[in-house]
Amino acid sequence: MKVSHSGYLRSTYVALFALYAIIITGSLVRLTGSGLGCADWPKCSEDKFIDVSSTHSAIEQLNRLFTGVVAVAVIVCVLLSIKLSPRRKDLITMSFVLVVGVLAQVLIGAVVVLTGLNPYSNIAHFLVSIFLMTVAFMLVKHARIFRFADEPVPREEPIINNKKILIVVKLLLSVAGIAVATGTLVTGSGPHAGDENAVRLGFQLTTIVRIHSTFVWLTVIATIALAILLRTDLIAKKMLYQVLRRFSMVIVVQGVVGYLQYFLGVPIGLVAVHVAVSVLVWLCALDIYWNSRLSVMPTNVLD
Numbered sequence: 001m002k003v004s005h006s007g008y009l010r011s012t013y014v015a016l017f018a019l020y021a022i023i024i025t026g027s028l029v030r031l032t033g034s035g036l037g038c039a040d041w042p043k044c045s046e047d048k049f050i051d052v053s054s055t056h057s058a059i060e061q062l063n064r065l066f067t068g069v070v071a072v073a074v075i076v077c078v079l080l081s082i083k084l085s086p087r088r089k090d091l092i093t094m095s096f097v098l099v100v101g102v103l104a105q106v107l108i109g110a111v112v113v114l115t116g117l118n119p120y121s122n123i124a125h126f127l128v129s130i131f132l133m134t135v136a137f138m139l140v141k142h143a144r145i146f147r148f149a150d151e152p153v154p155r156e157e158p159i160i161n162n163k164k165i166l167i168v169v170k171l172l173l174s175v176a177g178i179a180v181a182t183g184t185l186v187t188g189s190g191p192h193a194g195d196e197n198a199v200r201l202g203f204q205l206t207t208i209v210r211i212h213s214t215f216v217w218l219t220v221i222a223t224i225a226l227a228i229l230l231r232t233d234l235i236a237k238k239m240l241y242q243v244l245r246r247f248s249m250v251i252v253v254q255g256v257v258g259y260l261q262y263f264l265g266v267p268i269g270l271v272a273v274h275v276a277v278s279v280l281v282w283l284c285a286l287d288i289y290w291n292s293r294l295s296v297m298p299t300n301v302l303d
Helices: 005-031 055-083 089-114 119-144 163-189 205-230 234-263 268-292
Strands: none
Touching: 005 055, 005 089, 005 119, 005 268, 055 089, 089 119, 119 163, 119 268, 163 205, 163 234, 163 268, 205 234, 205 268, 234 268
16 A cells, blocks of 8 residues: 555654654653652553552653654654655655654663663753654655655755855754753753652752853844844745744743743743743754755645
8 A cells, every 4th residue: 555645744743743742741740740750660660560549650651651652653654654655765764763763762761760860861861852853853844845756855055055144054053952952951950850859960050051041142143143144135035034033933932931930930830831942942943954955945845
């Protein structure tokens, strides 16, 4: 049985949303102090494989069970990519990377539990999630562009030839990524460890927050610089204006939430929003980079 491109595209969206959802549920496990609600692995406890006898164990258990949903979603992507007609190596490869990544996440999750929520294993858990979101996002982008043959993406020069714009786009992507990464150090040094007895990073919270904020402001500066440069290049403006506008709105929201949570004593609700939006910040920055590298204005895009 052959699979249509539109059918395969729907499966990539499901995988992307599932990977995003488990980041949110994972953050809720940590924020509610439920990180050791299931103190064993792969069973919830020594006696029970599934245990929802307490609020903490139920929250952690639901997050673990949702991993199964994510696993099914990425496995379906692999199976459908193999059945896709015409078959495309780029889609097959990225789908397989998602499966391997999810398996790696399961093992990292085991390390997180068995080490008593070691902050470095928690950071690795989140950063691998960001990597998987990146692959899933690119998978969606590649799947949306319909090609009739199994051949490499044409290595043409990008339609945007303004070197200053391309440099600023790369700079924006870099500082946005570092801002997200340093945000994990803030979380690892703050009060929300997943359990009241969990070890924290040894950083002074105000210091690591300032470092994180520095990269946030560098992201803002890069965004403004790119907006100014787009005014002088009509082609680049056509390619990047909408995605840059979307990115700008997301970082404004993220900045407001970030400062509010800091001055209000990092309440759980705001931290959860901050984590969720941090993923959107990265994806929007990635979207800007993707559009800056397009060699043609795509007309064969599936909805």
